[in-house]
Amino acid sequence: MIEPGSAAPDFTLPDQDGKQVSxxxxxxxxxxxxxxxxxxxxxxxxxxxxxxxxxxxxxxxGAELVGISVDSAWAHRAFQEKLGFEFTLLADFxxxxxxxxxxxxYIDRVGTANRTxxxxxxxxxxxxxxxxxxxxxxxxxxxxxxxxx
Amino acid sequence: MTDLGSAPIPxxxxxxxxxxxxxxxxxxxxxxxxxxxxxxxxRLRERPGRLVLxxxxxxxxxxxxxxxxxxxxxxxxxxxFFAMVDSLYADRGRVDDPHLWERAERLGLDLDRxxxxxxxxxxxxxxxxxxxxGIRAGVAGTPAVFDACTLxxxxxxxx
Numbered sequence: 001m002i003e004p005g006s007a008a009p010d011f012t013l014p015d016q017d018g019k020q021v022s023x024x025x026x027x028x029x030x031x032x033x034x035x036x037x038x039x040x041x042x043x044x045x046x047x048x049x050x051x052x053x054x055x056x057x058x059x060x061x062g063a064e065l066v067g068i069s070v071d072s073a074w075a076h077r078a079f080q081e082k083l084g085f086e087f088t089l090l091a092d093f094x095x096x097x098x099x100x101x102x103x104x105x106y107i108d109r110v111g112t113a114n115r116t117x118x119x120x121x122x123x124x125x126x127x128x129x130x131x132x133x134x135x136x137x138x139x140x141x142x143x144x145x146x147x148x149x
Numbered sequence: 150m151t152d153l154g155s156a157p158i159p160x161x162x163x164x165x166x167x168x169x170x171x172x173x174x175x176x177x178x179x180x181x182x183x184x185x186x187x188x189x190x191x192r193l194r195e196r197p198g199r200l201v202l203x204x205x206x207x208x209x210x211x212x213x214x215x216x217x218x219x220x221x222x223x224x225x226x227x228x229x230f231f232a233m234v235d236s237l238y239a240d241r242g243r244v245d246d247p248h249l250w251e252r253a254e255r256l257g258l259d260l261d262r263x264x265x266x267x268x269x270x271x272x273x274x275x276x277x278x279x280x281x282x283g284i285r286a287g288v289a290g291t292p293a294v295f296d297a298c299t300l301x302x303x304x305x306x307x308x
Contacts, residue, residue, distance in 0.1 A: 046209070048288050054211040057151050077195060084209050140287030145153040 001104040001116065008120040009102040013068070013090040016076035019107050021066075021090060023120070030063040030127075031120045032144055035105040035113035037135045039071040039079035039089075047115070047138040048085050054141045055086060061148045063119075066090060070112055110135065119147045125140050156285040158203075158300050164275075165201050166230045174199030174297035175308065178283040181218050187238040188290045193292070193308060194235070202234060204279035205291050213244045216267075218276045220249045223266035229256045236306025 002009070012022040023031070051058070051065060058065055063096060067089040071079070076089035092099045092113070100106040102114035107114050115132035117139060128147040130139050158176060161167065162178075165176075177193060179186045180200055193200055204222070206214035217237055224233035236252045237244070253263045266272055283293060294303040 021218050049207050049210040050284075053207055053280070054153060060151065064290050069199055129225050138289055140289045142153060142155040146155050149152075149154050 001131050002102075002118065002126055003024055004126050004128055006126050008110075008118070008124050008126050009099070010034065010124075011099045012101070013092060013099060015091070016073055016080050016089045018073050021088065023124070026064055026120070027124055028122050030061075030122060030148065032063055032065045032147075033103070033116075033118040033120065034065060034067045034087075035100050035103065035108070035116040035118070036067060036069050036138075037068055037112040037115065039075045043136055044081075045083055046121075049083060050141055051087065051144075052083075052085050054145075056080075058144070058148075061145065063135045063144075063148055064088075065144075068092050068099060068113065070100070086107075105131070107135070115139070117144065117147075119144075151281070153281060153284050155287065156282075158286040158295055159282055161199070161201055161297055162302060163174050163247060165203070166225055168194070168200045168202075168231045169198055171198040172298065173197075174201065176201040176203060176295040176297050177302070178203045178205040178279070178286075178288045178291060178293040178295075180205050180291040181221060181234065181237050182206065182214035182241075183291045184241065185290075187241055189292050189305070189308070190234075190238040193294075196308065199297055201297060202231070203283060204276040204278065205283045205288060205293065207281065207291065215276070215285050216246070216249070217244060218300060219267040219272050220252070220263075222264050222272045222275055223269075224253065224256065224258060226266045227258045227262065229258060232256050263269070 019029040097106045105113040105116040117130040119128040121127040204218045221233045
């Protein structure tokens with residue numbers, strides 16, 4: 001995993017609507033990058049459903065939560081629409097997993113990112129990270145609030 | 150600002166919904182729209198000791214959840230909380246408002262009061278309070294079960 005205190009690697013990826021989004025676009029705000037294995041997997045759906053329930057409080061804390069997986073923008077859009085998420089989802093699709101690798105979240109033998117959280121501060125520095133023991137477990141929303149406090 | 154940082158679940162309080170008796174028991178954060186919870190509910194109900202149900206509606210996953218939790222809470226104001234929960238888990242296909250009225254009538258509830266209570270701000274606040282205590286304890290799926298004495302997580306294979 002990338003170390004807290006280091007500069008967050010910049011990236012530009014398409015979101016669920018095909019719009020190019022760069023990390024630099026969020027400068028001046030806290031960003032929580034949520035690396036996850038795959039759209040529509042049962043655990044990933046549960047994870048974002050829980051986060052969606054506390055989105056008002058995440059907004060209140062002045063943070064932006066952004067999901068990143070190796071799925072395409074089209075898959076992200078369908079995933080977002082099916083479950084009614086309001087979070088931006090970025091497609092780390094081609095080159096596959098390049099951003100996940102840059103943050104140390106990619107699992108080669110699985111071919112996806114692990115379930116990883118990275119808090120990037122207003123200045124673009126990595127402030128905090130969390131990596132699940134395995135992709136089948138996801139961090140509760142409480143630890144995001146711990147990190148933001 | 151709402152504090153949703155980590156905290157243990159609260160011990161059983163005077164306004165918790167408690168079925169059964171005894172020192173030991175389980176505290177369950179459940180979603181009344183969740184099929185997995187419905188599957189586990191029968192086993193949980195049969196266990197000896199106390200059973201506490203706390204509201205954990207995940208509306209983005211189960212769109213009717215909030216309405217179902219409000220219905221259970223409103224039934225609880227007429228002492229039929231667990232009867233309504235049992236009814237909702239036993240028949241998950243009938244969850245629109247007319248079905249909720251039918252259930253309330255079958256339980257012998259005062260329908261006008263039921264209607265008013267399920268839309269009351271105090272009902273919403275009560276549900277939210279349970280939900281937020283679950284979030285703070287790291288609840289990441291339902292049912293999330295805790296030992297009523299130790300307040301530690303109980304794994305699904307143990308209940």
